[in-house]
Amino acid sequence: MTAGAGGHKLRTVNLSVFYHRTQALHGISAAFGERLITAIIGPSGCGKTTLLRCLNRMNDHLPGFRLTGEVLLDGQSIYRPGTDLRRLRTVVGMVFQRPNPFPLSVFANVAYGPRVHGVSDRMELWATVERALREVGLWEEMRRRLDRPAPDLPLGQQQLVCLARLLAVRPEVILLDEPCSALDPLATLRIEDLMRRLKCRYTVIIVTHSMRQAARVSDRTIFMLDGRLIEEGPTAAIFTSPRDRRTEDYITGKLG
């Protein structure tokens, strides 16, 4: 793993996004530090998820999508022509809002990524599945139930399986799009604990509606409003002494 300039794994430079004529993001320049958790907060429709999905080009196929500016991964533009999308999405992985396991067994879910990358050796797949499930702390619970359909599990475990499915392809950056919004408080705590452990090895970026969650887990926070980046800084600073009025209004509940 090589770090980008200044220990930043990912950076956006003057990033603007349009859907047809509507501008969704306005000149966002943000940096995401390596092996840190960065939270992106802001009211609904502020462009958090759009920004997140730009980081592994999951927006590309949306109708009327157009982008100006740069997204740099380890200093390299990911939107330059000839970028290998499959490799990019392996390096920058994503977990979605609702747990979305395939209607397959737990094993087949976690093994999906390695399989589409051409791994067919049974032993190698087992080793990968075990490693990924251990990483999310699900191995002990799941080792005897690997053949169960993943959609039959409780939602919290489903989301952990989805995370394991992602870790199985060995990403370097993990994008989390409101990963806990469908989960109960206990499952949420479990995911948050996991995030703290994951940041030893991965760069984690989380979009969240919950300011408490951002405060609990993140190292840095980005506050967005109407497609603009309003304020960025260490989480403690953002939550205790925001510089911008709008940030203060949002975190004190006057806005959004």
Added chain:
Amino acid sequence: MSKDRADRLAITALGLSGLLTGALLTLIVGHVLARGLPVIDAAFLLTAPERMGRAGGIFPSVVGTLAVTALAVAIATPLGVMTAVYLAEYTREGFFVRLCRFATAALAGIPSIIFGLFGFVLFVIRLGLGWSVLSGGLTLAIMILPIIIRTAEEAIRAVPRSWREISYALGGTRWQTVTRVVLPGALPGVLTGVMLGVARSVGETAAVILTAGTTLRLPRSPLDPVRTMAVHFFILAREGISMDQAYGTAAVLILLILGVNFVAYWLLGRITARRG
């Protein structure tokens, strides 16, 4: 009229309509089974007809029906599923897609006798296949193609978009996503369409009488003519050869179609149960 009375009237009318539909189905099936079931036994199913179908069994027609249907489904399923995948996964809504969909809908609305005529001209005469299992199967394949395309496309579109996204997010290609996620997810729906196609093929008369022939001999090859059960029934009843034998054939046909429909509904139930 008060709102209450209107409501009660509506409930009565709607209930009666439902009752009528159920009664009609029961009446038709019941009538055929009541007269046909006593005729059916192992010998009826497994021996050849005698004296033009006045006596004996319907074995060649059972074989003929299964052969023609199997051929039709074997041709139409891959073609239909591939078309559906193309329409649902590989194209954006545009002129060509709308044209394809219009063609599918138009094809579904053509009366089966027209398919029979087309099959007769193209397969029987032009391609020299004669009255045969092959001509009949090909004709039925064209006839059931729209059903399979329509149901398969709907099933494919019903597969959650998030599954595709996550497959791409894990580095899967489009083809891998289609074969590993989309098609397995759509499989029960696709199978339902195939079952509907089977039911249509098994019961079809007009399209096969012109393409598969009416012989009572057991087919030895795909190029031999056959008389399917539906055609056999039609001839027995129309020419007044034997109403008992006709009802027996009809009963076998109905049981076969009911069986296929039950399988289709069972599969449909399984997808909805799993999605829910």
